[in-house]
Amino acid sequence: MNSKLFLAAALAVAVTAGGAYAKPDANQTAAVADKGRPEADTKRDADRKPAEMLEFAGVKQGQTVVDLIPGGGYFTRIFSKAVGPKGTVYAVGGPPRPSQDPSKPAPTPAQDAIAADANYSNVKSIHAPLAGGLSIPTKADLVWTAQNYHDVKNVPNIDMLKFDKAVYDSLKPGGVFLVLDHVAPTGTAPDPQDKLHRIDPAIVRKEVEAAGFKFEGESKVLANAADDHTKPVFDPSIRGHTDQFIYKFRKPK
Structure with missing residues (x-):
């Protein structure tokens, strides 16, 4: 290989490792x-860049996806259309x-x-204590959690190694675990009071890799x-514009 081609190849690898992403495909854009x-969800798209997230995670038609701690379901609906x-x-x-008012029923999650x-008939809802890990009826292609990992660490009696291993076990060989969260300063210990709702990305990488995952890359699209x-x-x-890391881990085949 001549020197120019070698340099171009090296730069391509460096860009990929640095978090570049390809253009979302038609299916991802349509979702x-x-x-x-x-x-309320679509108004947040400019800040959350969901099509780019789908591309980085590799979401495709026919897949099984776990939206772990889905909150208001921002990504749940998008995943539903993306997997078809x-x-x-x-x-x-x-x-x-539970209901905050004993005289009224609790709101539907x-x-x-x-x-x-009926518009999202391929969505299945599962409620389970997070301290017990993750259990689904079949193996998944992707487990996705957005802005939640820092919260999981504050679940009473949580064992993060056990939790991450449960995610590992729920995936097919070659499956992806994608973690998106708000960045805390480097070297910052997890905050039991969760005052900032942030986490040092290095903590996430260390814990997830300890469960057997291989780190595949990072997207900087929300940096x-x-x-x-x-x-x-x-x-x-800063709300809606925080510095966020997006780590992609893969279960070895």
């Missing part, structure tokens, strides 16, 4: 364009929260409402150098 998505009628999405969250919506990592993620000055 984000789904007209059934709530306006031959695919399945497991929305896996903790036990439903978003993941249950989405699973009951923000203007975030100094000192403010809570809900601070109005």
